[in-house]
């Protein structure tokens with residue numbers, strides 16, 4: 047579904063990605079684990095064409111997109127839903143308009159069709175449309191904003207969903223709810239998902255496959271069982287949350 051080959055990216059003198067090879071299988075959730083500032087967001091921004099690689103290839107659904115033009119990028123954006131870390135809702139628009147936004151941008155749906163799609167997507171993320179449609183983002187809790195962000199991400203029926211830290215800043219119960227939603231959406235919409243997270247516990251609930259990013263490369267891949275039992279010292283240290291040992295800490299942003 048998504049194939050990343052030899053992806054390299056540097057910002058100024060800083061080599062962030064030093065040759066990423068990663069296969070992201072269709073219909074599953076792949077989690078990219080790694081230290082803060084290690085380049086996880088940089089990887090997923092390449093999948094949606096927000097960044098162009100210095101070298102390497104990015105295949106999305108059979109198309110190589112690393113040198114895509116604007117028209118191709120527009121097509122990719124329709125296929126790929128991106129849930130930004132911040133939720134990235136428009137503060138000046140109410141919840142209805144926020145979720146309707148991608149539908150107005152990318153489709154010719156009528157107002158009635160837009161309303162019924164917005165209602166359906168809010169229900170999918172466990173929100174009562176009648177209670178939230180007319181509210182503004184700053185009237186919602188952080189967890190509700192994440193859910194509205196998710197409803198907007200799935201508005202266009204994406205084939206791929208990229209989740210950037212979907213549980214950051216949420217309490218454990220709301221985090222669990224978001225993880226359950228990631229699993230449900232994978233099943234209901236048959237999407238391929240990529241999740242980046244620091245939250246090991248939630249990652250194991252939501253993920254099918256795992257890839258560990260360290261020093262600009264993917265150093266280990268496998269399913270949860272493999273990750274929990276691996277003796278790779280970098281993975282072990284990361285999962286155990288120990289700050290001493292083989293990992294040399296990278297500079298934070």
Ligand SMILES: Nc1ncnc2c1ncn2[C@@H]1O[C@H](COP(=O)(O)OP(=O)(O)OP(=O)(O)O)[C@@H](O)[C@H]1O
Nearest residue numbers: 057062080081082083084085086087088089298299
């Ligand atoms: N557009 C940019 N210009 C310059 N430097 C950047 C840019 N985007 C990212 N970086 C740098 O690249 C490094 C990797 O950033 P990235 O956001 O991908 O890390 P991350 O693993 O997602 O971190 P976190 O988990 O903290 O979000 C950081 O040092 C960051 O400062």
